[in-house]
Each structure stands twice: as structure tokens, then as C-alpha cells.
Amino acid sequence: MLDAKVTPLIKPLLTPLIKALDSKSVTPNQVTLVGFVVGILAFPFIILNWWNMALGCIILNRVLDGIDGELARYQRSSSSAGGFLDICLDFLFYASIPLAFGIADPAEWGIPAMVLLATFIGTGSSFLAFAIAAEKFQIDRPQFANKSFYYMQGLTEGTETILVFLAFCIWPQYFATLAYLFAAACAVTVVTRIAGGFSTLDKVERFDNKAHRTASSTENEL
Secondary structure: HHHHHHHHHHHHHHHHHHHHHHHOOHHHHHHHHHHHHHHOOOHHHHOOOHHHHHHHHHHHHHHHHHHHHHHHOOOOOOOOOHHHHHHHHHHHHHHHHHHHHHOOHHHHHHHHHHHHHHHHHHHHHHHHHHHHHHHHHHOOHHHHOOOOOOOOOOOHHHHHHHHHHOOOOOOHHHHHHHHHHHHHHEEEEEEEHHHHHHHHHHHHHHHHHHHHHHHHHHHHHH
């Protein structure tokens, strides 16, 4: 929900870093991999209850995640392979945070962690499944024209997820409550994405089939 509003505000702040990395011949994929390694370090830190360290890793992961795409566009090296790597590692990072909390305290945090992970599967699968169909029918998304894949919006997107992760580390004693609340919001996203995605694809397919039949009829008349 917030990604489309936050992204334009962040881009100008990253410009000096982008230019510096480009001058050192750093590639976007290298930034993606480093960002993932940094982010996944939050996993053991959460288990050890080293909240400040985990918080720092999450923040740095997100900064690097913003840099890789902007660097690719600056270098004119955007690619499907890079976008694929980025989204796969992002989802692995997202899943690692609630998993870490579940391991850190199975008795108190295990169930809310599992519930949150289940809703993450729903948001992620609906997101990616529609992206595949959107590519097939070449459906545009002007809000995220620079993305290497179709970016389907929802109530819970990257910005909201990271804010919740930060809240987890700042107030770990409220993890269960925050996890259940965010899981509920993710469930809303799943329902709206499935309903909206089905409706959109149904309309596109109907239009595509109608256009195909019209073209076939015209060819037969000729």
C-alpha cells in the first residue's frame, strides 16, 4: 500500500551511493547478494535476542535492496535474471524473520510465527502467480514501470512488512500480538489479490478471445 508513495521519496537519497558504486564497477547482482547475506544475519541475532544487531541487519538489507534495482537502471543493466534473483532472496529473507522468532521462543512465539509464515505464503504466491499471467498478457503497471516484473499492490507490501519487522525487534515482547495483527492484514491482501487478479485476468482473456475471434472472422471473409 505504501510502496508507491515511499519509493519516489527514497530514490533521490540513493543517488550518491549509486554513483559511488558504479565508479567502483560494482554490479547490481553483487549488491543483491550482499544485501541478502546481511539480512539473513538477523536470523541468528534474533534467536540470540540481540535485538539491536538484528534491527541493524534488517535496515541495511532494505537499503541495499533499494540500491540494487536503482544501480541496475543507472547502469542500464536491468535484466529478468537480476529481477528473479532479487525477488527470490527477498522472500527468503522475509520468511527468515518470523521463523527466527518461532525458534527463539517456541512456547510463546511458535504459533504466531507459523500463522504469519502461512499468510506470507499466500501473499507471495498470489503476487508471483499474477506476475506470470501479467507478463503473458503484457499487462502494464504504471505505478511501478521500472520493475522487472509486474508489481501487484496490496494492503501489505514491502514497506509495511519492514516496518513490522522493525517493530518486532524494538518491542519483541509484543511479537505475538504484532504477528497476529499483521497476519490478519496479510490475509486481507491475499483475498483482495486473488479476487482482483481473477477479475482482471478474466476480463483480459475475454477481450483477447473476442479479438481473436473477430480477427479470424475477418480473415475468413477475405
